[in-house]
Amino acid sequence: MHRKLKWFSVITTxxxxxxxxxxxxxxKTDSGMGCGRSWPLCNGEWFPKDISSELIIELAHRLVSGSAAILVLILAIWSWKVIGHKKETKTLAILSITFLMLQxxxxxxxxxxxxxxxxxxLHFGISLISFAAVFLLTLLIFEVDQRFDTRSLVIDGRMKKHIISLTIYSYAVVYTGALVRHTEASLVCRDWPMCTNGSFTLPNNMYEWIQMGHRLAAGIIFLWIGYLMMLSIKHYKHQKVLYWGWIMAFVIVTHQVAAGAIVVMTSLNIYFALAHALFISFLFGLLSYFLLLLTRNNNKTAEETIENTSNSTVKSSEAIIH
Known part of the structure; x- marks a missing residue:
């Protein structure tokens, strides 16, 4: 059902x-001025003559972003028409377009x-919200055939608070990471996890504060997700979406932290730097999905659900007897 829409949503994501x-x-490659101070043209030309690696990177990014804008617009309209009856569809469609245009x-x-x-x-964070909206829209499209249903999911108040707080906090971590890149503070601290010589010392300048602040923020989110994974293993074994979701989140954040460390140890290896951005994108998308699940939570505890089920069974038995 809606196979073409599914494929299109995956491609758009x-x-x-x-x-x-x-x-x-x-x-990372400092290619922001690869096309000079000219937009949407490159150095004031449709077909630039003086080609450089910075120009190629910047121009390619513009072309991909332009293609994404067209695809997201089509996906938003298409999904609105096909699965507009699902309450989250229209909100996500609007968010995906709005934040992509803002980006x-x-x-x-x-x-x-x-x-x-x-x-x-802020640029990366805004793009991340648009990506998360498209990602969630894709998941909604794949839910149309009801092969996996999360409507009966029960999330207690403690987990709900953790999901909301952690998602907001993760966005702050994303901002600090982007700030490290834009202020060129990536290699201001040559050691890891401490700044210099493996010993604890307070940062000496703004760049060290930015770098070490990001490391501290990343360390907190690593421990936080680890705690929530243990919580889900203990209390959510029968709710596979949360159970496996938090295990997956911990695996992703572990890879993200490792990639960040390797970036420092390898003096800004571009492949690990991109992997670092990739893992945080996956993590934020997953946390956004948890937020989506909260909107479907029936706000009942597991005990209340069981009690209501028992009452329904008793009433059905009485009706049969009479």
């Missing part, structure tokens, strides 16, 4: 992921006018 990684590549505007502004590093760091 992958292209959005390419936009995220392309943005990270532009920043494009910020990218254009960064080229045309000098921007603060703290403002530029």
């Amino acid at each position: 992958l292209v959005m992921l390419a936009v995220l990684l392309g943005g990270a590549l532009v920043t 494009a505007l910020i990218g254009a502004a960064a080229v045309l006018w000098p921007q603060s590093k703290f403002v530029l760091a």
Whole structure:
């Protein structure tokens, strides 16, 4: 059912992921001015003559972002028509388009006018929200045939608070990571996990504060997700979405932390730098899915669910007797 829409949604999600990684590549290679202060043209030309690696990276990123805008618009309209009856569809369709356009505007502004590093760091986070919206829209499309249903999921108040708080916090971690890239503070601390010589010392300048602040934030999210994984293993064995979801989240955050460490140890290896961005994109997408599940939670405890089921059974028995 809706096979073409499913394939299209997957392709769109992958292209959005390419936009995220392309943005990270532009920043890592310092290619933001590869086309000069000209947008949407490159050095004021449709077909630039002086080719450089920075120009190729920047121009490729613009082309992918432009393609993503067209695909997301089509996906939003198509899904609105096909699965508009699902309450989350229209909200996600609007979010995906809105944040993608906002991301494009910020990218254009960064080229045309000098921007603060703290403002530029918002660019990746905005793209991440658009990616998460497209990713969730894709999951909704795959739910149409009801092969997996989360409507009966029961999430207690403690887990609910953790999911909301952790998702917000993860966005802050993403911002600190983007700030590290845009302020070129990636290698200001040559050791890991401490800044210098493996010993604890307070940062000496703004760049060290940014770098070590990001490491501390990443360490907290690693421990937090580890705790929630243990919580889900203990209390959510029969709710496979949360059970396996938190295990997957811990695996992803472990890879993300490892990639970040290797980036420092290898003096900014570009492949591990992109892997670092890839893992945080996966993690935020998964946390966003948990937020989506909260909107479907019936706000009952497991005990209440069992009690209601028992009462229904008793009433049915009485009706049969009479």
